Amino acid sequence: MPSRRSHTKSHHGCRQCKARRVKRQITCSFLDTGSEGFPTPPGNATAYDTSTPKSFDYQLSDAEKTRHGPLPTPKTSSPLTTVQDGPGPEKRFDILDLELIQHYSTRTYMTMSSRLASHAVWRDTIFAEALRHDYLLHALMATAALHKATLQLKSSDAYAEYSRIALAHQNVALAGFIPEVSKPNQENGIAIFSVSLLLTIWAFASKRLPEGLNNVKIDFGRGESSPGVTLPLHSPTGDFIEVIMILRGIYAVIRETNTWLQGDIEELLRYPRSEELPPHSQEVEDAFSTLRAAVDDPQLISLWEGDDRQATKTLFLEHIEQLRDVSRCRSVVEWDGHIFSWLIMAPPSFIHCLKASNPFALVLFAHWAAMFRCMDHHWWANGWGYNLVIDVSSMLDPLLARYMDWPRRQVGLVYQGNGGFDGRRLP
Template sequence: MSLHDVQSTPGLNLLDLELLHNYTTSTANTLHTDPAMKTLWKINVPQLGFQYDFVMRGILALSALHLARYRPEKKELYNSQAMLQHQIGLRQATNALTEINEENCTGVYIFSALTLFFTVATPRKPGDFLLVGDNSIADWLALVKGTSFIVETSPKILFNGSLGPMFSAGRRRYELREKLLAEEAPEDSPLAELHQLINRSTVDRQDVTIYLAAIDSLRKSFVTYPGSGQGPTFEPADVFIWVFEGNHSFLELLRQRTQESLCIFSYFCVSLRRLDSCWWMEGWATHLIARIYHLLDEEHRLWIRWPIEEIGWIPS
């Protein structure tokens, strides 16, 4: 090789290589509790990243946030790289979503999952409310909900593809939750008292219907909650099932910060608390319950005593 050849050879992007190495050796192991799913996130997802640029950018963005957390001396570098990679990937994935097909649906779906992790792992601001902003539902949630139809319209492709084990495990978990829900008496749920309070005191019956539907959906997260008497291991999917299934009517009431919707949201925070040992979720439960408490009047603060005690937050 001549000197000219050496000088004209493109240099390696060592930062990208560092981020990919960190993802495969460390970050991927933090995204699930099941060993098989850890392997899927470590092996199958990066393989999708080599097929779809936006998936690889989602991987690098999440890895950068992970490194920023544990290497504070380079925090600014990693955080800025995380934002850059995610913004580029988001633009590409959004374009792909408008032209979804059998070839790219798997890539778009896993990018939405990476976006969920990226969102909760991003350093919080004091006013962050996770699911909704001041004017609409959160952008990340809109993307996640926008990809939900992929599962409905392309189930064979997803189940037979590289993410097949993920969807098979999700189906088994869904069947377990449905079985436990059928066995649990509604009055035994931690949500039973809140259900009664809203049903008795809320004047607008149309809103009551929305609130009670949200509570019934939230039971899916609580039916595997430790202490429910049911016994199975609690998994991350048990938390986010409520987010994925939440209807726009409830999210709009939450955006308006109605007292009842805030109380329901506080119970969701109890589920989030179960993931507090995960670096990407740490602190969200206490952050949100504090925000909710200060938005409630004195009467409705009494409604959320159980979530406050479960989370272990002390009002100041």
Template structure:
């Protein structure tokens, strides 16, 4: 009898132990985004402790819970396409109007099927801010507003890094206009900007290594958004969050140790093949410079303008290689100046002059304002910008004139304060000897009275 009870107890104990080893356990349903993107299954701690394999349903994504804000838009655009948009201005269409260019995107680039980017309700608020307000603050022209309000989002639905770029600017715009929530919006702007840069770099690498230019529109759009972000972040928001830095820090910031190379990054996109793709695509009007070569550098406006005529004297006695570098940079500035004068009217740069008749307004809509002046940074040579970085006086003199043009764009929220900062830093760096050559920029930004 005792032996039978011992066997029964032993059987009960083994059954109990067996049940303990198979007790229910919780599985992780919230693997990190990177693991989900790489399709790596995380292991929950209970399974690791019990040496049991984690079991997952066949579906790649959970069926419960609310979808991301843009999940519908991303899924809606996954279908194949048969044509490519060629009109410079898209008609107002549903979000699948950009389907053509993204359908041909090859392996390794930013495809919707591979991106699996999640956006939340806070991002939807930023997207609404972009559509309703921010996109209309850059150019203030109906044609370009349509491009930024419709075409850019359509591209962003297929290339999430473009969507992140738009959201970063929407957050940055809110940070500069909403003091009560400035810090949080600034953090949101930086987060989306970092995500945009990651996708942008991957797209550039793909284009260079495979010579596949099908994502040129997306890269070009992102480069424009990045350029605007750099001005906004290192300008108004930088000062409001960190306070005004010391002279050394402000000089290093303004004279382009970081921001000029990032602004010039757009040139990496405008390669011959990529340019042809963009010129024939939905962003064609953003690369048009039809009247740039028509600007007459020998016009009376330039030749008889006293404050322009004396500037080349600042480098007239230098060696020939230096003279050539500065003459080229000065020629680019004069074109930007004439472009600004065409639309300046009663502005500080225009001085009350009539605008110059250089062609139809439709062709000038994008470069009639800030884009034409910022073209100075894209047109000048690396040799000249190196001399700016080295604080060479003739290079800084020319740069102060560029600052005067930028000051005339102070109404744009992302350029506010930049022009005056540039002229002030140059004036502090050069000293009194060079002030005869920087007289006009100082007058434009208000550092000197008009008759000084």
């Protein structure tokens, strides 16, 4: 598919294009684009395009209005619009929809996972499924729009427009997805599973985009109760707990759709074998030894007070060992996404400790966050690990400072020597 830039150059004053517009009585957006074209491809980190998408006046088709009902959303539309050409109606794609589909099919699909074997699944298997389920197609276009937004200068009009169109596609996708998620079957199992994975991307990426995109909050109704949340509101850690709950909801969806996840899609469910992951370095082993010692530190006895003292200590010791095992994946790029499994598989009791700001749970979480930096090469995850370690450091009592030494060194924080941390990186 030719780029908009090349089409623009070849259509200034193009009689053929003008004749086609007269015949169909439609506007050719190429003639309105200008000579600057659209975004600079990834790989040129110093060059940005600040032009604004021209074709985002996005209206729902009659068919979609009937299917989804009225939506309290910004102006949105189906990827198909009806235009007249001669005696009967003709269907065509909106040019911006085509742009997003092209971007997803050539670039975005490769950013979903580091595993080369999964790229074809995201590009072919899931896209083919999207042709059968409109809400999945909108979800793919929303993800492509989010991706394109991150390639723009944040001060540019194009950044704001791609962010806005991402929200529009999210709204349409969720309107179709939410009724389906409660009734998984052979027909919709793969589509539900795919959108559930994309929700993770949205949840992570939306924290880095305008506030309007922070609406991806789905109650999967799996009965995970929680105590009062004492984490600071709108803190990185508090926001991340919301992402954790989305991840855990997705795991519940996977369990319910597992029967129908067969064939190529199964590649996304693969976990590494133990022999595929290298052992930790001595430095990392020492960090885990320090964590184990913290459980019996007499200065931290107040963390274990109450009737469940021994049960809580046992919970943390078990979770330390699970993190030690899972975190070996950060040494192998194709398995870096496996780092999520530590939180996805965690028992509700540990998640509750995090929500309640249990200091030792936060220390353990900070170790995971430092290891999560292995995902920084993904546009939707970049920066999370660094911000989480800073945030947890600011919440902890100085008594726990020495147990934060390893994670803060991993992200380059400077320790002030007085129990305080700041956000500067080491030179």
